[in-house]
Each structure stands twice: as C-alpha cells, then as structure tokens.
Amino acid sequence: MDVRVRIAPSPTGDPHVGTAYMALFNLIFARHYNGQFIIRIEDTDQTRSRPEYEENIYEALKWCKIQWDEGPDIGGPYGPYKQSERTDIYRKYCQQLLDEGKAYKCFATAEELAEMREVAAKTGKRQGYDRRYRNLSEKEVEERIAAGQTYVVRLKVPLTGECVIEDAIRGRSVFPWADVDDQVLMKSDNFPTYHLANVVDDHLMKISHVIRGDEWMSSTPKHVLLYDCFGWTPPTFLHMPLLLGKDGRKLSKRRNPTSIFYYRDAGYLSEAFLNFLTLMGYSMPGDTEIYSVEQICKEFDPKRIGASGAVFDVLKLDWINQQYLINNIPQDQLWKRIQEWSFNDAFMQKLMPLVHTRIKTFGEFMELCDFLFINHIKYSNELLCPKDLSSELAMNALQGMIWHMDEVENWGRDGFESGGKRVAAVFGIHFKKQMIPLLFGSMMGKHHGPPLYDSVTLLGKDRVRVRLLNSIEFLGGLSNKAMDALKKTWKQASVDVS
Numbered sequence: 461m462d463v464r465v466r467i468a469p470s471p472t473g474d475p476h477v478g479t480a481y482m483a484l485f486n487l488i489f490a491r492h493y494n495g496q497f498i499i500r501i502e503d504t505d506q507t508r509s510r511p512e513y514e515e516n517i518y519e520a521l522k523w524c525k526i527q528w529d530e531g532p533d534i535g536g537p538y539g540p541y542k543q544s545e546r547t548d549i550y551r552k553y554c555q556q557l558l559d560e561g562k563a564y565k566c567f568a569t570a571e572e573l574a575e576m577r578e579v580a581a582k583t584g585k586r587q588g589y590d591r592r593y594r595n596l597s598e599k600e601v602e603e604r605i606a607a608g609q610t611y612v613v614r615l616k617v618p619l620t621g622e623c624v625i626e627d628a629i630r631g632r633s634v635f636p637w638a639d640v641d642d643q644v645l646m647k648s649d650n651f652p653t654y655h656l657a658n659v660v661d662d663h664l665m666k667i668s669h670v671i672r673g674d675e676w677m678s679s680t681p682k683h684v685l686l687y688d689c690f691g692w693t694p695p696t697f698l699h700m701p702l703l704l705g706k707d708g709r710k711l712s713k714r715r716n717p718t719s720i721f722y723y724r725d726a727g728y729l730s731e732a733f734l735n736f737l738t739l740m741g742y743s744m745p746g747d748t749e750i751y752s753v754e755q756i757c758k759e760f761d762p763k764r765i766g767a768s769g770a771v772f773d774v775l776k777l778d779w780i781n782q783q784y785l786i787n788n789i790p791q792d793q794l795w796k797r798i799q800e801w802s803f804n805d806a807f808m809q810k811l812m813p814l815v816h817t818r819i820k821t822f823g824e825f826m827e828l829c830d831f832l833f834i835n836h837i838k839y840s841n842e843l844l845c846p847k848d849l850s851s852e853l854a855m856n857a858l859q860g861m862i863w864h865m866d867e868v869e870n871w872g873r874d875g876f877e878s879g880g881k882r883v884a885a886v887f888g889i890h891f892k893k894q895m896i897p898l899l900f901g902s903m904m905g906k907h908h909g910p911p912l913y914d915s916v917t918l919l920g921k922d923r924v925r926v927r928l929l930n931s932i933e934f935l936g937g938l939s940n941k942a943m944d945a946l947k948k949t950w951k952q953a954s955v956d957v958s
C-alpha cells in the first residue's frame with residue numbers, strides 16, 4: 461500500500477506545539493514507510509482563519525526542519541491543498557448525500573438550538589439537537605426555503621446500534637450511535653464543517669493513515685459514518701496521546717507556552733525540540749532518550765507509540781537541549797549560534813534606537829537590555845505590586861493584558877499601549893503609577909528600562925505572553941473560579957465601552 465499521511469492544521473492561531481508534534485509523527489511515519497507527507501490547510505472557518513496564521517505554520521515547521529512533500533505552498537498531484545479553494549467539491553458531495561437521503565436540511569434557529577441544549581442538559585441527554593427537522597417532507601423544505609429561511613445540512617446518524625472503531629494505537633472503541641448528534645456537514649454560509657471537508661479530502665487525497673491527536677477520537681464515528689455513506693474505505697486511524705501540561709490537563713495556551721515560536725525565541729535548538737517531542741508519544745528501545753529524527757525514521761515501530769497522555773515538561777526539554785548544546789555544537793561554533801539566535805545585526809539594528817541615548821558606557825548596554833536575552837525573570841512582590849496594588853488586582857490586570865492581546869490584531873506597540881489603558885480602566889488601576897510599573901516589572905524584571913512598548917515588540921508576542929503568564933503564576937495564579945468571574949467582568953466591561 462502507498463503510505464500517504466497528512467497534517468491538517470486550521471490557521472486560527474499561533475503555530476501550536478501540537479502541530480509540530482503531529483507533523484513530526486506524520487513525517488516519521490511517511491519516511492519510515494517510504495510514503496508521502498502532506499500539509500492540508502483546513503481554513504473553512506471563515507471567521508477565525510487568517511492568512512498570516514497559515515504563513516506562521518509554514519515558518520514554524522521550517523524552523524523545526526520538518527519538510528513536507530505536498531502542500532499549498534509547493535503544490536502536488538492532489539491539490540489544491542487549501543480547503544477554502546475546494547468548496548465546490550464539498551458542495552457536490554454534500555448534494556450527493558442529500559440526494560441519497562443520507563443528509564437533510566435543518567432549519568433550526570439559534571433560539572431553537574439554545575432551547576434544545578437546555579432541555580438536553582436538564583434531561584442528561586448526550587446529544588443536544590433533537591432531530592426535529594430530520595423528517596420534513598420535500599414540500600415543506602421547499603416552502604421554508606422559498607420563505608427565505610436559512611438552513612444547515614445535517615448527517616442522518618443512525619438512531620440505534622453502535623459504531624466500532626479499530627484504532628491502531630488505542631485498539632477497539634465502541635460508540636453507541638444514540639450518543640452522536642446529527643452532525644452539521646454544511647453551515648448556513650454554504651461552507652463545509654471540518655467533518656465533511658476532512659473526510660472528503662482524506663479520501664480524494666488518498667490518505668492511507670490518519671495520524672492525529674486523541675482529541676479527534678470522538679469525531680471519528682461521524683467520519684467513519686461518512687466514509688460508509690459515500691461507499692469509501694476509511695483510512696487507518698492512529699490517535700496519538702495528548703500533550704499534557706504539568707498539571708495533567710491538556711496543554712493550553714491559557715496556561716502554558718504553546719506557540720512554537722516561543723521555543724525558537726527562547727533559544728532552544730530545533731533538533732532538541734523535535735527530539736523532545738518524539739519522547740512525548742514514543743519510547744525508543746532501551747529507553748534511549750537522545751536520538752536524531754533520521755534515527756527514529758529508520759527504527760520507527762508504531763507499536764512503541766504510547767496510548768496515554770504525555771506530559772510536556774519544559775525541564776526535560778531544557779535537559780535535552782543542553783545535551784544537544786554540549787554534544788552537537790562544538791565550542792568554536794557556539795558564539796556563532798548564539799549570534800544567529802539573537803545577537804544578529806538585524807535584531808541589533810532594531811534595538812539600537814532604544815539604547816542610543818540611554819547608556820553612558822557600553823557596559824550599561826547589558827544592564828539596560830538584559831531582559832531581551834534571558835528566559836527566567838526574577839519576580840518579586842515589589843516588582844509586580846507597585847504602589848500598594850494588591851496581588852489579586854495585579855493578576856487580573858495581567859490576565860486582562862493576555863485577553864486584550866488575543867483580541868486585537870495589532871498586539872505590538874499600539875496594541876500593548878491600548879491594552880494597558882483598557883485594563884487599567886476596567887479594573888480601576890492607576891495607569892501611570894501602577895499599570896506601567898506592573899508591565900515593566902512583568903516584561904523586564906525591573907521598573908525602568910528602554911521604552912516599554914517598543915521593547916515588547918522586540919520581545920515578540922510569544923515571550924510577552926509567557927511573561928504575563930509567569931507573572932500571574934508568581935503571584936499565586938488564578939483559580940478556575942476566579943478566572944470565570946474575571947472573564948465575566950472583562951466581557952461586561954468590553955460591552956460597556958463598545
């Protein structure tokens with residue numbers, strides 16, 4: 461069999477370590493079996509997908525030195541590889557399911573759906589949609605459309621019986637159909653959902669093995685059903701163990717550094733980063749921990765993939781990175797590599813305008829700019845709670861900055877400034893006396909330095925985010941309850957100003 465595997469990232473955020481993790485295992489699998497590794501961009505969520513996120517995925521994977529054989533940027537025999545360019549294909553297949561009575565048009569309004577969810581929650585039902593439009597007559601469907609009602613297309617999921625899935629990693633799983641919703645296949649904007657587009661593409665692109673994160677396991681029954689409806693043979697599924705944070709919960713940007721760029725900007729070696737990622741899901745014979753991608757490609761055995769979640773422990777990554785530094789970078793190359801990382805002309809040219817009038821001697825350069833070249837800032841209460849700011853308010857403010865950064869497109873210089881002002885206003889914090897020193901403290905570990913907003917642009921979004929998170933952690937962290945309450949305040953305040 462020709463082995464063809466793919467990753468199918470959605471360009472809806474910063475390039476996630478989970479994308480590198482999946483890309484890496486797909487690459488290893490493809491190389492081991494002399495197959496092809498494909499990137500397909502799943503950008504059918506029109507509201508959340510952005511071209512710059514797509515570019516970032518390529519850039520991040522290139523930093524990891526993960527090379528693909530087919531993809532939107534390099535083409536290939538089964539293109540286009542971007543779902544937004546394939547919408548006619550999905551519409552055609554959706555129509556086929558409608559014609560064959562395997563799918564139906566559903567006219568439920570947002571209010572109806574909300575009501576159904578409430579009922580389901582009260583009665584403890586697993587699925588929220590009560591299938592009320594599943595059996596409309598053709599005439600009624602036509603009348604509703606003529607009256608201008610919008611609709612989605614839903615899959616007719618069997619009402620009884622069960623779906624059995626043989627996963628190559630997890631073994632056999634059984635899902636009662638009664639627990640599975642009539643999945644939406646086509647949204648009212650005439651764009652497909654992930655489920656339809658993903659299955660159609662995996663089939664048309666001749667994907668032999670779907671290697672993806674465990675979080676997709678619960679979607680697999682719907683996919684298997686779709687293959688069945690179309691009369692296609694499903695690929696072999698391999699659901700990889702989830703990446704977990706140290707707290708045992710799914711790795712999430714709300715709590716952990718998850719952007720691949722963070723690891724690049726913090727000065728990790730991509731070889732070490734990849735080695736670390738392979739350890740997340742795999743164990744080499746003899747528990748060897750340091751090995752190259754080439755080596756694992758050669759020796760790969762899918763049976764050695766673990767089934768339970770893997771803890772993404774940065775201390776372990778640090779240790780691996782150090783092994784690579786010692787063993788793979790000769791002493792006489794070290795400075796060159798550090799230069800390439802952050803002591804390069806391009807970076808220094810951006811930094812010099814911030815330094816020029818602020819040092820009396822060269823010796824003060826590092827005193828001023830140390831924060832741009834270090835990963836661990838020594839926080840203290842004095843730093844993060846200036847002028848009697850309570851630690852609780854400081855944490856709220858730092859979390860508000862994170863949310864603001866997530867919301868605005870221009871997060872850099874201007875975004876940070878407007879964020880600081882907004883947060884100070886929302887939480888009643890004195891902007892000059894408390895907010896500004898707090899942000900200096902969090903970003904630089906001191907209350908004075910080069911101009912704050914230009915400095916955060918140089919630090920880069922991901923390191924800024926991690927420093928905000930680390931500062932919150934230093935102050936004791938926000939409990940789930942506190943976080944929920946805070947989110948409400950934040951949302952309410954955003955409504956009030958708009």
Ligand code: GLU
Nearest residue numbers: 468469470502658672676
């Ligand atoms: N678009 C999905 C994602 O964002 C793809 C999941 C899959 O591999 O099927 O990860």
